[in-house]
Amino acid sequence: xxxxxxxxxxxxxxxxxxxxxxxxxxxxxxxxxxxxxxxxxxxxxxxxxxxxxxxxxxxxxxxxxxxxxxxxxxxxxxxxxxxxxxxxxxxxxxxxxxxxxxxxxxxxxxxxxxxxxxxxxxxxxxxxxxxxxxxxxxxxxxxxxxxxxxxxxxxxxxxxxxxxxxxxxxxx
Numbered sequence: 001x002x003x004x005x006x007x008x009x010x011x012x013x014x015x016x017x018x019x020x021x022x023x024x025x026x027x028x029x030x031x032x033x034x035x036x037x038x039x040x041x042x043x044x045x046x047x048x049x050x051x052x053x054x055x056x057x058x059x060x061x062x063x064x065x066x067x068x069x070x071x072x073x074x075x076x077x078x079x080x081x082x083x084x085x086x087x088x089x090x091x092x093x094x095x096x097x098x099x100x101x102x103x104x105x106x107x108x109x110x111x112x113x114x115x116x117x118x119x120x121x122x123x124x125x126x127x128x129x130x131x132x133x134x135x136x137x138x139x140x141x142x143x144x145x146x147x148x149x150x151x152x153x154x155x156x157x158x159x160x161x162x163x164x165x166x167x168x169x170x171x172x
Contacts, residue, residue: 026055027094030105030119035060036067036114042119052127055097057119059088059105066108067093076120077114078103097123 020038028051028058034040036059051057068084070076087108088095097103100123107117 026052026103028055028057030057030059036065036107036117037061038065038115038117038131040117043116046119046121050124051097051118051121052124055095055123057095057097057121059093059095061091065112068106068108069095070104070106073102073104073120076106076118079106079110079118081106081108081110081113084108097121099123100125 028049030036030045031040031042036042061067067088068081069086069088070084070088074080103121106113106120107120108119118149120139
């Protein structure tokens with residue numbers, strides 16, 4: 001019982017002070033509800049969206065799909081997946097945006113890539129929210145729907161960890 005009390009104290013302290021130390025980050029689920037799918041409109045989803053260092057993009061896709069992260073704009077535009085930086089094949093991948101610059105993601109199926117299943121992300125500086133918005137570009141299509149990104153604050157994360165620990169200790 002003493003261990004449970006100690007864990008609860010740590011969780012409460014972390015929840016109280018953790019949010020100030022662990023700034024908020026934005027989690028982007030690429031393609032919104034449809035995810036990374038040939039039928040989703042990734043261009044509309046990404047239009048006007050800003051990405052900053054510390055954010056995370058999530059790709060949710062079927063077993064038939066996989067995602068290639070490419071080296072440069074030329075490979076991106078030509079859908080050349082012969083020399084990717086990395087291949088994502090797990091079906092659900094969270095990719096931290098840990099540095100400024102441009103990132104290129106495409107469907108590893110060339111036909112799907114050429115049909116617009118690709119994402120070009122310009123990652124801006126940490127906390128960049130004002131006059132200079134980072135640019136996001138994919139196929140040139142007008143935006144149609146707002147997207148569902150979720151902002152996780154440090155306190156919320158610590159609360160979830162605390163609840164998980166509490167449940168674990170209550171079942172022991």
